[in-house]
Amino acid sequence: MSLKLITIDFWNTLFDSENGFARNQFRLNSLRSEIDALGYSITEKEFNPAIEASWGYFHNIWRNEHRTPSTASTVEFLFDYLNLPKNPEIIENVAEAFGDCIIYHPPNLLPGVKPALEKLKEKGYELGIVSDTGFSPGKTLRKVLYDAGIYSYFSEFSFSDETGYSKPSKESFLAILSKYQIDPDASLHIGDIEETDIIGAKQLGMKAIKFIGDKSSTFVSKTNHSIADAICKDWSEVVDVIQKIDSTII
Known part of the structure; x- marks a missing residue:
């Protein structure tokens, strides 16, 4: 059986993590604009540890529960951290702004x-996308894909905020495999994180390529060992590597 389906991660695989500072400034300004109506203000010195704590809240759920909290849920945590009143309408507005900031300050392809x-x-x-989402939901990442000129290459999408599952959960991958009715052993996943992308794909029976070519990545793996079928440092080598893996499948 030869390979029929290639699934690919979004962050640090298709796109880098650049422009994070600009996105953070956009989030701060959006928050300031909304809470001003409540008679509150916030300094950058207050905001920075709060946003870091919010990412900590996110990562704890992502790592331990294999799902990603909604943007609104993470914003509620931020409001609690800053002792801000949780006005539902304002939280919704801030969550939307936090999610949309990637459109104005996108990462680089x-x-x-x-x-x-x-x-x-x-x-x-x-080709399909299997990606976990942070502040920016799948509907927004689709626009980033479109603006970068690569949306049309993909037929199916599995974003964690839409499926309710994050990698390494098998449901993240099966969301696409089941639509195509393609077996895991006829599928290959490309991603950058050993604990989610690679282990998740391999446990399901897929082939896997670990991509380590994004120098902007700040993710620190717990292991230097990889169970991936191959490791690629540049997209110029990915197609040939896939062909070699494909040729070994009986």
Whole structure:
């Protein structure tokens, strides 16, 4: 059985993590604008540890419960941390602004992604996105994909805020595999995190490529060992590596 489906992670695989500072400033300004109506103000010195604590809240759930909290839930945590009154309408507005900031300050498409996707489509592979989401939900990441000119290469999407599951949960991958009715052993996943992308795919029976070519990545793995079928440092080598893996499948 040959490979039929390639699923790909969004962050630090297709896109880098650049412009994070600009996105944080956008979030701060959005928060200031909303809480001003309540008679509250916030300094950058107060905001920075609060946003860090919010990411800590997010990561705890992501790591231990294999799901990602909604943007509104994380914003509620932020309001609690800052002792701000939790006005539902304002929390909704702040959550929307936090999610949309990536549109105004998007990450960069990594070098070589577009020509590689084009070659994979030419070779007949189905392509899908399997990605965990942070402040920006799947509907917003779709727009980033569209603006970067690569949305049309993908037929199916599995974003954790939409499925209710994050990697390494098998449901994250099955959300796409089941739509195509493709078996795991005829599928391959490309991602950057060993504990979520690689272990999740391999436990399900998929092939996996670990991508380590994004220098902006700040994620620290708990292990230097990888169970991936291959490791790629650049998208220029991904297509050939997939072909080699495909040729070994009986």
